[in-house]
Amino acid sequence: MKNLLVMKFGGTSMGTAERIKSAAALCEDAHSHRPTVVVVSAMSKVTDMLLETLRHAEGGDERGVDANLAALDHKHRDCCADLLPDLPARNATQALLDSILLEFSRIARGVLMLGERPPRSVDEAIAVGERLSSTLIAAYMKSRGVEAFAVNARDLVVTDAVFGNASPLMDQTREKAVNQLKPALEQRKLPVITGFNGATMDGRATTLGRGGSDFSASILASVLDASELWIWSDVDGIMSADPRLVPNAKVLDEITYREAAELAYNGAKVLHPRTLVPLMEKDIPVWSKNSFNLTAPGTRIVPETREGPIGPRAVTSMTNVALVTLDPASALLSGTKIMARSLEALAAANAEVLALTSSSYRQNFCFLIRTAELPAVIERLEATFSIELTHGYLNPIDVELDVGLLAIVGEGMKGHPGLAGRIFTAISREMVNIIAIAQGSSELTIGIVVRKDGIEKAVRAVHAECGLGN
Numbered sequence: 001m002k003n004l005l006v007m008k009f010g011g012t013s014m015g016t017a018e019r020i021k022s023a024a025a026l027c028e029d030a031h032s033h034r035p036t037v038v039v040v041s042a043m044s045k046v047t048d049m050l051l052e053t054l055r056h057a058e059g060g061d062e063r064g065v066d067a068n069l070a071a072l073d074h075k076h077r078d079c080c081a082d083l084l085p086d087l088p089a090r091n092a093t094q095a096l097l098d099s100i101l102l103e104f105s106r107i108a109r110g111v112l113m114l115g116e117r118p119p120r121s122v123d124e125a126i127a128v129g130e131r132l133s134s135t136l137i138a139a140y141m142k143s144r145g146v147e148a149f150a151v152n153a154r155d156l157v158v159t160d161a162v163f164g165n166a167s168p169l170m171d172q173t174r175e176k177a178v179n180q181l182k183p184a185l186e187q188r189k190l191p192v193i194t195g196f197n198g199a200t201m202d203g204r205a206t207t208l209g210r211g212g213s214d215f216s217a218s219i220l221a222s223v224l225d226a227s228e229l230w231i232w233s234d235v236d237g238i239m240s241a242d243p244r245l246v247p248n249a250k251v252l253d254e255i256t257y258r259e260a261a262e263l264a265y266n267g268a269k270v271l272h273p274r275t276l277v278p279l280m281e282k283d284i285p286v287w288s289k290n291s292f293n294l295t296a297p298g299t300r301i302v303p304e305t306r307e308g309p310i311g312p313r314a315v316t317s318m319t320n321v322a323l324v325t326l327d328p329a330s331a332l333l334s335g336t337k338i339m340a341r342s343l344e345a346l347a348a349a350n351a352e353v354l355a356l357t358s359s360s361y362r363q364n365f366c367f368l369i370r371t372a373e374l375p376a377v378i379e380r381l382e383a384t385f386s387i388e389l390t391h392g393y394l395n396p397i398d399v400e401l402d403v404g405l406l407a408i409v410g411e412g413m414k415g416h417p418g419l420a421g422r423i424f425t426a427i428s429r430e431m432v433n434i435i436a437i438a439q440g441s442s443e444l445t446i447g448i449v450v451r452k453d454g455i456e457k458a459v460r461a462v463h464a465e466c467g468l469g470n
């Protein structure tokens with residue numbers, strides 16, 4: 001749609017009634033100038049609380065379940081009262097919130113009874129956070145005379161059935177989203193859509209992975225042919241490092257899709273790793289902006305930057321990772337075959353490989369994955385190599401949890417001879433031991449695995465060595 005703007009507000013921008021009022025002001029301003037679609041995350045910490053409630057339920061902790069249900073109720077009730085002082089509007093919205101929370105409480109009680117959390121029910125349950133927040137902000141805008149209405153993305157975003165980490169089916173999503181949203185947009189209405197969730201073609205609830213509201217927004221921007229996507233967060237844009245780790249990190253004016261995707265993939269929480277995929281083929285520009293600081297222009301994510309490829313741009317890190325090593329007991333065993341079968345097992349477990357390195361003679365190799373994916377990966381690897389492990393052809397699978405990944409990202413690093421050497425020296429100067437190195441042939445990213453306790457020092461050292469700060 002011509003001139004369509006999609007705006008996504010993260011949990012921090014939806015965190016309190018005051019924040020919701022600021023977000024609503026931004027929506028109203030955009031909506032007064034151009035067709036606008038809003039995508040919202042749950043109020044900050046709510047998704048964690050929903051998940052914790054289900055864990056209490058699975059463990060039979062009824063008191064924990066009740067306490068969390070009460071806390072969720074209070075949080076949204078207080079927010080509703082703050083946003084809607086007028087009683088009839090407040091009561092009507094509170095009734096909607098009550099019915100959404102009742103659905104969640106029914107699932108939680110079901111889990112309590114069963115003693116297990118079926119992935120499908122978890123997805124249905126945790127999407128509740130976004131349903132509550134979209135109801136609140138839409139009701140608030142309505143109370144101010146804006147024709148806003150909440151939409152459950154379950155009715156728009158069609159996905160596969162990988163519960164907890166679903167992928168969109170773009171054609172089916174396009175059909176639903178266009179059919180449902182176009183008439184409303186033509187009538188100058190303002191849809192407020194839940195981020196994070198979707199449903200399979202046959203209507204089973206799914207979620208897109210933690211932090212997935214950015215991805216929801218980019219899916220919708222793509223299928224609706226938006227002209228821009230603005231992602232509102234609590235930082236002035238995409239920075240040369242996480243400002244929580246590196247105080248002199250600087251905001252980048254522009255970065256390429258590829259750089260942003262690599263940063264997100266390697267742990268920069270400001271963007272969900274899959275966000276850019278739906279936008280790249282249509283060259284839809286994305287802005288990362290700060291809803292707490294409207295004077296900051298933000299970062300523009302584009303196919304090519306005006307400066308061109310200039311080398312290292314940012315350093316990122318992640319610590320929720322595990323290094324898994326497979327080591328053939330004899331060099332006679334084909335390492336290549338072991339590697340191929342391992343990769344198949346990883347694919348079957350739906351795990352992403354963050355880094356992979358191998359040695360030449362012994363043919364042992366290691367790969368880095370997210371800790372959350374470890375149980376499924378180990379289960380698949382043990383099933384795949386049950387004979388080799390039982391007979392000792394393969395040494396026991398080794399898992400190291402005390403590790404973290406640091407990544408230096410930037411287009412054009414190839415043109416900087418000696419860069420890798422300088423980075424390794426900077427890390428060593430901090431007495432941090434390098435465990436593994438992974439560098440793709442594009443040299444868009446250099447990944448380095450170090451011990452967890454050294455990662456923050458290493459990030460700061462590399463950031464300084466590459467001259468990335470203010």
Ligand SMILES: Nc1ncnc2c1ncn2[C@@H]1O[C@H](COP(=O)(O)OP(=O)(O)O)[C@@H](O)[C@H]1O
Pocket residue numbers: 009010011012013041044211232233234235237238239240241242243244263267268269270271314316
């Ligand atoms: N390179 C980076 N640039 C900006 N922020 C980053 C970067 N790496 C990590 N972050 C962190 O990402 C946070 C924003 O992401 P998140 O908390 O998920 O926001 P939201 O709730 O708005 O989705 C920032 O507060 C910041 O600490």
Ligand SMILES: N[C@@H](CC(=O)OP(=O)(O)O)C(=O)O
Pocket residue numbers: 009010011012041042044047048129195196209210211212213214
């Ligand atoms: N609420 C979901 C989805 C999300 O994207 O949240 P946020 O925008 O706050 O990172 C989560 O916490 O995973």
